[in-house]
Amino acid sequence: MNTLLAVIFFALVFGLLPAWIRLLVRRWRWRKREAASAAPAAPVWQPPVPPPAARPAEPPAPVRPRPRADKAVPDEPLGAGGADLQYPVARAARRLRSAQAPEEQYEALLDTAEMLAATIAITAAAIFRENGFGARLRGLARAYERGVTFGTWTTFVERLHEYPDVLPGGSAALRDGALAADLNILRRARNDAAHGGKPRDRYAAAAKVAELGAPLGRALVGARFLSALPWVLTESSSYRSRSDDFEVVAKYAMGDHPEFDRRNVVSAKPVANDSFYLLTPRGPIDLTPFVVNRYCEHCRHEEACFAAKLSKDGVTTVQSFDLGHQIVDHELADLLRVLPD
Structure with missing residues (x-):
């Protein structure tokens, strides 16, 4: 009995009591740290803010001029309008967008115009052939005997205004001949280049690109209906x-x-x-x-x-x-x- 009581006494005095005291001390320290972390941090110094009357007046927001109704081409990179059209047009337009030198831009611009004219003409010719309108393809058939050119495609596109319903969703630019007119401007530039009228240096090429960029941009906008005819x-x-x-x-x-x-x-x-x-x-x-x-x-x-x-x-x-x-x-x-x- 004496041994059992001694074991219980020493276990309580030297075991449980010190452990309990240590637990109370740890809880107290933990609460102290939590309180310190919860206290708001000292504010960062900021320069004094002047009263509203002393603040300088903010400059008015710049007013952007409204686009003119007769603007020829939207503000976008050359060839951007052909990025989602048929592969021949989109591929040529990509080369135009990535061209750096003016001479490269000039050649790529004319290539894009020719691929656009070819895509429109081929799309319409396929519809004519499917619907049995072979008589409308006589000029194209004769052109294949000589070899088709940029002029072949633009001549075919010129006549499409006579058949306004041939291309589903055809634009007003196609029906009123404006699209063909822009393509003919670019065709004449290609003909001039083939007969010695090619730009002689980068400055002349840059001027030509600036001049021909407007009709190409209008032609790409007028040919947006092609995206609905994949x-x-x-x-x-x-x-x-x-x-x-x-x-x-x-x-x-x-x-x-x-x-x-x-x-x-x-x-x-x-x-x-x-x-x-x-x-x-x-x-x-x-x-x-x-x-x-x-x-x-x-x-x-x-x-x-x-x-x-x-x-x-x-x-x-x-x-x-x-x-x-x-x-x-x-x-x-x-x-x-x-x-x-």
Whole structure:
């Protein structure tokens, strides 16, 4: 009994009591630190603020002049308006935006204008062909025998105002001829350059770029309707019996990137593989023989090309939109010959 009582006594006195005291001390210190941290920090010194009357008056906000109603082109970089159009236009416009030297800008500006004219003409020609209006393609068919040029495309665009409903969503600039007029300004500049009128130095080139930038900007704005008529390159097509239509896997040939994004498109009619199509509200329209996908020996990969010339021996030359490489083709001659029929 004495031993048990001694054990209990010493455990209480030398064990529990000191531990309890230490716990009280720690809690007290902890509360002291919490109180110190909760106290507001001393304010940082700031210079005295003068009374409102002594403050200097703030200058009035600058008033930006309102844009004129007759301003020709929006304030944006050259070629910016073509960034989301069909690949030929968007790719050329990208080179124009990235060009640094005035001489490079001059060449890229004319290339962008030519690709814009070609894209408008090809899109309209495909719609004519789909709807059986071959008579409207006689001039284009004759041009293929000589070889299509910038003038071929602008001449075709000029006549589109006679058919205001050919292009869904066609702009007022296309219907009233303003778009064709701007493209003709740029075509004449290309002709002048080809006949010795090319700028001789960077200063002359910069002046030409400043002069031709306005009609190109107006033409790109007037051709905004092209964004609602996208081009696609088909990969595969599968029939869906339940809905009686076709699910098409296609590459979206819009924008300036050479690698087209894949998209799924539903078509009420079958489409050919590895072919360019124009998507319209009434369904896809085959762009063959105007635009084709061909392997380029120079680039070592497939390129989007347009039919450039039909020779008398039945050989067609197609030309890359991107780099201008020419490729011999033996499949398009018959389709080009029957365009006016």
